[in-house]
Amino acid sequence: MKDDVKKIKIVIAGPFAAGKTEFIKTVSEIKPVTTERKITHSKEKQKKDTTTVAMDFGKIKIDDKHELYLFGTPGQARFNFMWDILGEGALGVIVLVDSTDPQTFHEARRIINFFQSRYPIPLVVAANKQDLPNAWSPSDIAIALDISEEEGIPVIGISAKNKEDVKKALLLLLQLIESSLKEE
Amino acid sequence: MALTGDLKSFSFADILQVLHSDKKSGVLIVEWKDLTVAYYIKEGEVVLARPVDKVFRVYTDRDFERLLEKLRLNERSLAETIKKFLLPRLDNREGIFSFTQGFIKYPEKVPVYFPAEYIIMEAARRLTLEETERKISDELLVFEKTQDWESKVQRANLTDKERLVLELIDGTNTVKDLLEKSKLDKLTLYRTLYGLLSIGAIRRKKKKVARKPSISLDLLAKLIEKIKKL
Numbered sequence: 001m002k003d004d005v006k007k008i009k010i011v012i013a014g015p016f017a018a019g020k021t022e023f024i025k026t027v028s029e030i031k032p033v034t035t036e037r038k039i040t041h042s043k044e045k046q047k048k049d050t051t052t053v054a055m056d057f058g059k060i061k062i063d064d065k066h067e068l069y070l071f072g073t074p075g076q077a078r079f080n081f082m083w084d085i086l087g088e089g090a091l092g093v094i095v096l097v098d099s100t101d102p103q104t105f106h107e108a109r110r111i112i113n114f115f116q117s118r119y120p121i122p123l124v125v126a127a128n129k130q131d132l133p134n135a136w137s138p139s140d141i142a143i144a145l146d147i148s149e150e151e152g153i154p155v156i157g158i159s160a161k162n163k164e165d166v167k168k169a170l171l172l173l174l175q176l177i178e179s180s181l182k183e184e
Numbered sequence: 185m186a187l188t189g190d191l192k193s194f195s196f197a198d199i200l201q202v203l204h205s206d207k208k209s210g211v212l213i214v215e216w217k218d219l220t221v222a223y224y225i226k227e228g229e230v231v232l233a234r235p236v237d238k239v240f241r242v243y244t245d246r247d248f249e250r251l252l253e254k255l256r257l258n259e260r261s262l263a264e265t266i267k268k269f270l271l272p273r274l275d276n277r278e279g280i281f282s283f284t285q286g287f288i289k290y291p292e293k294v295p296v297y298f299p300a301e302y303i304i305m306e307a308a309r310r311l312t313l314e315e316t317e318r319k320i321s322d323e324l325l326v327f328e329k330t331q332d333w334e335s336k337v338q339r340a341n342l343t344d345k346e347r348l349v350l351e352l353i354d355g356t357n358t359v360k361d362l363l364e365k366s367k368l369d370k371l372t373l374y375r376t377l378y379g380l381l382s383i384g385a386i387r388r389k390k391k392k393v394a395r396k397p398s399i400s401l402d403l404l405a406k407l408i409e410k411i412k413k414l
Contacts (some may be wrong), residue, residue, distance in 0.1 A: 150387065
């Protein structure tokens with residue numbers, strides 16, 4: 001029965017144009033379900049033509065009884081209510097930042113703060129667009145995001161177009177989840 | 185790796201936080217609307233502010249001591265350049281910045297008249313409420329002092345109000361509690377927290393994971409294998 005399949009949820013969050021939809025597309029086994037619409041805000045339109053307005057999701061089948069769902073949240077602050085809906089019951093969060101745009105770092109920190117104070121679940125920051133020449137290094141981004149060692153949030157450099165990079169980010173999150181499961 | 189951006193979205197407090205925290209050396213160039221200034225950074229400290237007419241000129245001077253000779257500056261006048269070309273510009277957001285690491289050779293000792301902590305706090309005092317909310321975005325956040333907070337605060341020259349906030353930071357008070365207990369206005373409190381965070385005197389307290397992840401270790405192992413094989 002299809003309904004017997006248990007859904008496991010990972011949230012892919014991040015500021016506007018950080019690459020969330022691309023991240024999901026790169027590893028999903030189904031054609032991701034997207035809710036992209038044409039951008040009407042002129043400032044946002046300078047970056048891309050469409051944006052996610054509800055959520056994206058991609059799926060990876062684990063076995064006959066379990067599926068992993070990757071939920072992408074809309075990036076703009078006006079869609080913050082979606083973080084609450086998607087955070088509930090999630091196994092972990094990957095927060096994407098655009099390494100070439102420091103403006104997105106603050107927004108990423110806001111997202112981290114949100115999840116940490118409401119859903120303190122394992123979290124990884126993926127510094128996307130590392131393939132571009134003006135990308136900030138993951139270590140500089142960690143400082144800009146005020147991520148201290150004690151906070152235990154790894155910052156990993158990726159290109160969301162690259163499948164191996166996306167797998168690396170997911171595996172890092174799963175390792176954190178494993179450690180938290182093994183903790184006394 | 186590049187360190188470039190726009191002062192509207194990444195303030196001086198943010199830039200210096202990154203440079204100081206990682207003890208970077210090099211030159212930070214800020215192209216304001218009216219002026220371009222090269223800020224010479226040694227191990228995360230601003231040691232000289234030099235207005236330039238063309239950016240490329242900065243890269244022709246690769247020896248700091250020779251540069252001082254060329255500009256006829258002595259050690260004491262270094263402080264004056266910072267007073268004139270950095271401190272009054274901390275609230276000016278009309279500029280773009282880029283930091284180039286390592287091309288200039290600094291002598292072992294260069295005097296630091298305005299420690300990075302001092303400049304960061306000065307910059308934080310000029311932030312708008314909207315800007316402070318980039319870091320202090322949630323009233324439920326809890327902060328705690330870092331191990332070496334005392335040495336950082338000593339170099340920052342805090343005001344009485346900022347000291348009061350620091351005293352109240354104990355790893356249990358939320359931002360909302362701090363607002364009530366300090367009786368400060370929101371902007372002053374948020375600016376103080378922003379500055380203290382940026383100088384590394386405080387950090388966000390990690391919240392303990394309230395519940396175990398809802399997955400078994402066996403299933404997690406299966407999932408890890410599946411991702412590896414994708």
